[in-house]
Amino acid sequence: MRWTALYVRSRHLAVSLVAVVLCAAVLPLVLGDNWSTFFAAISLGAAVAVAGVGLSGQDLDLDRTASFRWPPRRLAHLLAIGAVSAGVLLAAQPFVDLPMAPVWILRDAAGLLGLTGLAATFFGGQFGWTLPLGWAMTAVVIPTATDQVYDVVAWPVATADSTAAWWTAGLLFVAGTAAYTAAGGRR
DSSP: OOHHHHHHHHTTHHHHHHHHHIIIIIHHHHHGGGOOHHHHHHHHHHHHHHHHGGGSOSOHHHHHTOSSOSHHHHHHHHHHHHHHHHHHHHHHGGGSSSOOOHHHHHHHHHHHHHHHHHHHHHHOGGGTTHHHHHHHHHHHHSOOOSSHHHHHHTGGGSOTTOHHHHHHHHHHHHHHHHHHHHHOSOO
């Protein structure tokens, strides 16, 4: 059996794909008239989070003995999670009354992806869901304000043109992808 088939099976990618579609496509379609930034942030956070659970295999010692380099594969897996999550949510936008701007979706997908990478690196792949879903849930309950501190803390629900939110998401993306690519999931 080829390594790609083994990788897909060991990371439960088929189940993750179904969960991503449920989070990023079904929720917008069900909410329809009630779709808002609140639900979009939760939906995207959940989509990235459920896929992040597969960022480590069943046996890390076995993974580490592989005869090929893991960093490119880790980076590809992490970027695929972000691309699929953002792509599914983007595809669902024509079916809601208040569609989110594509740049908003891409910014949030990048930041949440970085949080997934950080969670997998520090807590293990099985806990890759904790930081993205936790930050998205926290961001939606913070009282709305117009200052930059709000845009940094609540960047998942900040407007698409918020510079502070873009910087926060960008820094999280770079830190998370670099950490996960270099170190992989924690034991």
